[in-house]
Amino acid sequence: ILNVEQSPQSLHVQEGDSTNFTCSFPSSNFYALHWYRWETAKSPEALFVMTLNGDEKKKGRISATLNTKEGYSYLYIKGSQPEDSATYLCACGSGNTGKLIFGQGTTLQVKP
Amino acid sequence: DTEVIQTPKHLVMGMTNKKSLKCEQHMGHRAMYWYKQKAKKPPELMFVYSYEKLSINESVPSRFSPECPNSSLLNLHLHALQPEDSALYLCASSPLPGTSGNQPQHFGDGTRLSIL
Numbered sequence: 001i002l003n004v005e006q007s008p009q010s011l012h013v014q015e016g017d018s019t020n021f022t023c024s025f026p027s028s029n030f031y032a033l034h035w036y037r038w039e040t041a042k043s044p045e046a047l048f049v050m051t052l053n054g055d056e057k058k059k060g061r062i063s064a065t066l067n068t069k070e071g072y073s074y075l076y077i078k079g080s081q082p083e084d085s086a087t088y089l090c091a092c093g094s095g096n097t098g099k100l101i102f103g104q105g106t107t108l109q110v111k112p
Numbered sequence: 113d114t115e116v117i118q119t120p121k122h123l124v125m126g127m128t129n130k131k132s133l134k135c136e137q138h139m140g141h142r143a144m145y146w147y148k149q150k151a152k153k154p155p156e157l158m159f160v161y162s163y164e165k166l167s168i169n170e171s172v173p174s175r176f177s178p179e180c181p182n183s184s185l186l187n188l189h190l191h192a193l194q195p196e197d198s199a200l201y202l203c204a205s206s207p208l209p210g211t212s213g214n215q216p217q218h219f220g221d222g223t224r225l226s227i228l
Contacts, residue, residue: 094213
């Protein structure tokens with residue numbers, strides 16, 4: 001069974017702080033790593049899909065890195081803003097089926 | 113605005129009722145998904161449809177019956193549900209089956225289901 005783990009479970013930061021979270025996954029049979037942002041009462045929003053070892057992707061103040069050999073991905077948020085408050089989910093894509101195995105998520109609260 | 117539309121947003125039903133959840137997308141996506149999400153847990157995959165055919169059933173009880181009448185619509189028929197089935201049900205879509213693992217999924221806002 002594919003096990004995806006995220007840490008920390010929750011995080012409280014001040015506006016302007018930079019922060020990062022970790023997603024760990026089995027390095028064998030890796031296919032793809034997804035990051036989603038899920039704000040309360042909204043739908044999960046895709047941030048990144050990464051497939052290659054060493055991949056780095058950026059979207060505004062948010063960036064992500066991928067290490068498939070050691071089985072982890074980092075998500076960074078530079079200069080956190082209150083609107084960044086959300087749960088950040090990572091998920092492993094399982095082959096070509098489209099099946100995603102999600103981690104438990106990291107809930108970020110940014111205080112003004 | 114979400115591009116995957118789920119109705120209803122909320123549903124309360126008794127254990128003997130029959131109801132349906134609906135999901136609609138007009139992005140031309142040919143893979144569609146149902147997920148179940150319990151409080152403080154990650155979404156769990158229930159079903160995957162590829163080109164309107166059921167490709168994955170994650171051992172979901174038969175009281176949940178999916179249907180994909182066309183490439184834009186996905187239904188989840190509910191019958192004789194149990195209180196533990198109360199959860200948020202999310203629908204998602206992605207462009208092309210066969211390479212879906214490396215394509216982002218587009219989610220709806222979900223249906224909050226409560227079983228009395």
